[in-house]
Amino acid sequence: MLELQGVSKTFGELQVLRGIDLHLRQGTVSGLIGPNGSGKTTLVNIITGVYPPDSGRVLLDGKDISRASADQITRLGVSRSFQNVRIFNRMSVLDNVIAALIGHDKAGLTTLLGRAKRTGDPKVTTARQALKTVGLLEQRNLSASELPLPLRRRLEIARALACDPKVLVLDEPAGGMTPAETASISELIRSRIAPGRTCIVIEHKMDLISHVCQHLCVLNHGEKIAEGDPRSVVSQPEVIEAYLGRV
Amino acid sequence: MPNDYLLTVISNIGMISLIALSAYLLLISGEISFGQQAYFGISAYAGAIATTLWGWPLWLALLFGSSLAALAAGFVGLLTLRISGLYFSIATLAFAEMVRLSLFKLTYQIEIDGELIGPNGAEGFGEIRWIFDNDVSVLEYTLLIYGILLLVLFFLVLIERSRLGMIFRMLGQDPLLTRVQGLNPVRYKVTAAILAGFIAGLGGTLYAHSFTYIEPQIFNMMLGVHALAYGLIGGLGTVLGPLIGVAIDIGFLESVRVIQGYRMVVFGGLVALMLIFMPRGIFDEKRVYWLKSIARRWFRA
Amino acid sequence: MTDFLQNCIDGVMFGSGYALLALGFTLVFGVMKRLNLSFGPSIMLGAYAGTWVYLNFSQNALLIVLVTVITTVAVGIYVERLCFWAVRRDAAIASMVSSFAIWMQLEEVAMHLLPERTYPFPTFFTSTVIDIGPFFVRSEHISMFLLTLVLLALLHLFLFRTRPGLALRAVSDNPLASTYMGINSSNIFFLAFAVVSVLGGLAGFLILSADSQVTPFFGLWATFKGLIAMMLGGMGSLTGAILGGLLLGVVEANAFWYGGPLIRDISAYLLLFIMLIVRPGGLVGQRIVTQQQAAYERV
Ligand SMILES: Nc1ncnc2c1ncn2[C@@H]1O[C@H](COP(=O)(O)OP(=O)(O)O)[C@@H](O)[C@H]1O
Ligand SMILES: [Mg+2]
Numbered sequence: 001m002l003e004l005q006g007v008s009k010t011f012g013e014l015q016v017l018r019g020i021d022l023h024l025r026q027g028t029v030s031g032l033i034g035p036n037g038s039g040k041t042t043l044v045n046i047i048t049g050v051y052p053p054d055s056g057r058v059l060l061d062g063k064d065i066s067r068a069s070a071d072q073i074t075r076l077g078v079s080r081s082f083q084n085v086r087i088f089n090r091m092s093v094l095d096n097v098i099a100a101l102i103g104h105d106k107a108g109l110t111t112l113l114g115r116a117k118r119t120g121d122p123k124v125t126t127a128r129q130a131l132k133t134v135g136l137l138e139q140r141n142l143s144a145s146e147l148p149l150p151l152r153r154r155l156e157i158a159r160a161l162a163c164d165p166k167v168l169v170l171d172e173p174a175g176g177m178t179p180a181e182t183a184s185i186s187e188l189i190r191s192r193i194a195p196g197r198t199c200i201v202i203e204h205k206m207d208l209i210s211h212v213c214q215h216l217c218v219l220n221h222g223e224k225i226a227e228g229d230p231r232s233v234v235s236q237p238e239v240i241e242a243y244l245g246r247v
Numbered sequence: 248m249p250n251d252y253l254l255t256v257i258s259n260i261g262m263i264s265l266i267a268l269s270a271y272l273l274l275i276s277g278e279i280s281f282g283q284q285a286y287f288g289i290s291a292y293a294g295a296i297a298t299t300l301w302g303w304p305l306w307l308a309l310l311f312g313s314s315l316a317a318l319a320a321g322f323v324g325l326l327t328l329r330i331s332g333l334y335f336s337i338a339t340l341a342f343a344e345m346v347r348l349s350l351f352k353l354t355y356q357i358e359i360d361g362e363l364i365g366p367n368g369a370e371g372f373g374e375i376r377w378i379f380d381n382d383v384s385v386l387e388y389t390l391l392i393y394g395i396l397l398l399v400l401f402f403l404v405l406i407e408r409s410r411l412g413m414i415f416r417m418l419g420q421d422p423l424l425t426r427v428q429g430l431n432p433v434r435y436k437v438t439a440a441i442l443a444g445f446i447a448g449l450g451g452t453l454y455a456h457s458f459t460y461i462e463p464q465i466f467n468m469m470l471g472v473h474a475l476a477y478g479l480i481g482g483l484g485t486v487l488g489p490l491i492g493v494a495i496d497i498g499f500l501e502s503v504r505v506i507q508g509y510r511m512v513v514f515g516g517l518v519a520l521m522l523i524f525m526p527r528g529i530f531d532e533k534r535v536y537w538l539k540s541i542a543r544r545w546f547r548a
Numbered sequence: 549m550t551d552f553l554q555n556c557i558d559g560v561m562f563g564s565g566y567a568l569l570a571l572g573f574t575l576v577f578g579v580m581k582r583l584n585l586s587f588g589p590s591i592m593l594g595a596y597a598g599t600w601v602y603l604n605f606s607q608n609a610l611l612i613v614l615v616t617v618i619t620t621v622a623v624g625i626y627v628e629r630l631c632f633w634a635v636r637r638d639a640a641i642a643s644m645v646s647s648f649a650i651w652m653q654l655e656e657v658a659m660h661l662l663p664e665r666t667y668p669f670p671t672f673f674t675s676t677v678i679d680i681g682p683f684f685v686r687s688e689h690i691s692m693f694l695l696t697l698v699l700l701a702l703l704h705l706f707l708f709r710t711r712p713g714l715a716l717r718a719v720s721d722n723p724l725a726s727t728y729m730g731i732n733s734s735n736i737f738f739l740a741f742a743v744v745s746v747l748g749g750l751a752g753f754l755i756l757s758a759d760s761q762v763t764p765f766f767g768l769w770a771t772f773k774g775l776i777a778m779m780l781g782g783m784g785s786l787t788g789a790i791l792g793g794l795l796l797g798v799v800e801a802n803a804f805w806y807g808g809p810l811i812r813d814i815s816a817y818l819l820l821f822i823m824l825i826v827r828p829g830g831l832v833g834q835r836i837v838t839q840q841q842a843a844y845e846r847v
Contacts, residue, residue: 329825
């Protein structure tokens with residue numbers, strides 16, 4: 001499935017990632033935790049092709065994608081959400097999801113000039129389905145900018161989900177949410193999104209992590225300090241010191 | 248003749264609408280070009296040369312001028328791929344000024360009926376006689392302009408509803424997010440530039456044949472800034488936005504006597520106020536969406 | 549070779565004027581990360597007011613300088629309030645378009661004040677040609693060059709030796725951090741505009757006085773020379789503005805010598821276009837561009 005081999009990245013003087021190895025197993029949810037600034041988002045950016053890695057490789061189904069551009073990687077089946085929510089503010093909620101599906105159309109002239117949302121278009125059906133999964137169907141005709149933060153995060157998930165990705169990457173899906181909202185999104189991921197799907201979930205909130213992840217990986221200062229079964233990883237002393245000890 | 252004057256104003260609105268639409272197309276895809284007048288000018292010269300010096304029919308000249316404009320626009324679009332925001336705006340402005348100044352150097356004259364005809368640097372390019380030679384009345388030419396404008400509008404409405412239009416609007420909101428949706432911005436940015444160049448070009452050739460005289464000075468940056476301002480006034484939510492902007496400026500401001508001589512003061516102030524209170528124009532995306540949903544409800548009832 | 553060197557000397561003389569204009573752009577850009585395109589037209593309106601006083605009331609040099617500078621500052625403040633202060637914080641491009649719209653206003657007002665094509669501008673420099681070896685320099689250009697140096701020194705003192713200058717540099721370097729330090733950035737924007745307008749008014753006066761006439765094209769001319777010089781040197785950089793001004797001056801002087809006025813103007817735009825494509829940050833300002841880019845692309 002998705003595999004990282006010795007991925008490193010520096011920004012100017014700052015080494016953000018040092019030789020990260022990671023192996024995602026098909027159909028499981030892996031958690032990625034670590035203190036703020038430990039390089040989690042940067043890792044996501046490298047996986048999704050937003051930045052190229054300085055060294056190391058990213059393999060998707062055995063194919064090296066570390067030099068591919070973000071749009072190619074998306075089309076190969078890696079979808080993501082953003083820690084700082086990014087949505088198309090001047091589009092309706094439904095259109096935001098359709099926008100994601102458009103990227104997966106074949107880019108021929110007739111496709112490009114064809115109606116974006118013909119009635120009865122399978123894209124509309126798929127988009128509505130995705131919205132229904134995350135519980136946003138009611139709001140589909142609102143402008144995306146009118147959604148409150150928790151619903152925006154759901155919209156991002158719907159958008160990523162609609163393309164039926166091979167790998168789904170969620171960067172802090174419960175960031176900035178209240179405990180009740182967190183619990184609800186955590187249940188959503190566990191019951192509706194995770195089954196049968198390869199996912200990476202980045203989160204600080206341990207209850208969400210322990211609720212949804214079968215596998216856990218801990219980053220600290222750009223280094224992987226622990227990996228394995230969530231319960232055993234969390235009890236390792238260096239993890240507690242690096243991360244949990246400070247909570 | 249007052250009737251002819253009115254027709255001239257109306258045909259002027261039509262031709263300026265074309266360059267306004269060209270700026271609009273770039274505006275919705277997120278780039279502010281100060282340089283659409285370059286493509287208007289390139290096509291005006293090229294189209295006029297084609298009919299007047301080479302004896303081509305107008306339709307072919309239109310196609311030729313606009314294609315040349317589109318080619319230039321695509322070239323600039325490729326060169327400016329890496330830059331955006333104000334760097335893009337200033338680069339397009341620099342290019343347009345280069346074009347305008349180069350037109351001062353453009354001399355290409357041929358003797359026709361014992362007279363030297365063709366662009367002659369600062370002297371300009373007169374005797375673009377296609378209208379007279381073909382006995383086309385002002386009314387007929389105005390109808391032609393509006394026919395072409397309607398075609399362009401039809402095409403733009405088609406684009407707005409298409410995937411391509413959606414991609415343009417996505418790019419206009421968040422290029423990075425667009426990229427992460429699996430779309431390569433390079434391709435679509437250049438496409439937008441080429442289409443915009445072509446539309447401005449249509450306006451240019453029509454303009455040259457309507458006024459029968461052109462000079463480099465016409466294609467200065469004030470033309471480009473007006474083109475841009477029309478979309479910003481009328482609204483970026485619908486293709487009708489720029490047309491409304493043109494109508495407000497040429498149709499309304501020009502005809503109100505009180506502000507004669509202070510037209511720029513009023514127009515400039517209007518644009519500045521719009522940018523404060525309605526940054527995306529009167530008919531921006533929100534209001535258009537709202538109007539559409541009202542219309543839909545009313546339609547159903 | 550002598551020709552080339554002579555051109556370079558001329559270029560440096562003119563370039564010092566460009567550098568002054570570029571400093572106006574770069575100070576505003578540094579502080580606000582925005583372009584004020586109506587900078588040139590505001591100077592022109594100031595100069596028109598000065599000429600108007602000169603034609604109608606008094607030949608007193610000091611009075612004319614004062615009127616020019618005060619009008620420029622007043623216009624500058626109008627522009628700041630309307631196009632910068634009132635426009636949304638994140639809408640840098642809207643400010644630029646808005647300042648372009650105000651440009652139209654200013655030009656029309658100027659035309660109402662003095663409707664002819666050219667007016668004499670009071671000259672306070674004696675015009676003689678001074679020989680230095682095989683080269684020659686016009687005395688009014690030397691005066692302009694020297695006064696430019698004085699203005700630069702004053703600006704430097706202001707920026708590096710006074711508290712408001714320090715605050716200005718702080719906002720320019722890191723607006724957010726300076727807010728936390730208790731600097732009111734809105735006041736600093738206002739201050740930057742005022743300082744820049746004083747500088748612009750004086751620069752306009754010097755340049756026009758050496759030219760001894762003023763035309764309605766001065767606004768456009770001043771905006772473009774300043775803008776090109778600043779972008780060549782590097783947006784937001786003081787050193788860049790001076791380097792850019794000198795570079796532009798030298799390139800123009802040579803292009804003029806070898807190709808005439810049209811080639812001079814085309815070469816200036818060509819240089820700008822190439823610089824923007826190849827190195828948007830200019831000679832020294834690359835850091836700002838990459839910072840902006842990084843801030844934008846941070847995900
Ligand atoms: N584009 C960038 N340019 C410079 N530094 C960056 C960039 N992106 C992230 N960083 C730095 O890299 C470090 C890791 O950031 P990030 O990956 O966002 O951490 P996390 O998501 O684990 O909180 C931080 O110190 C951050 O400031
Ligand atoms: Mg992060």
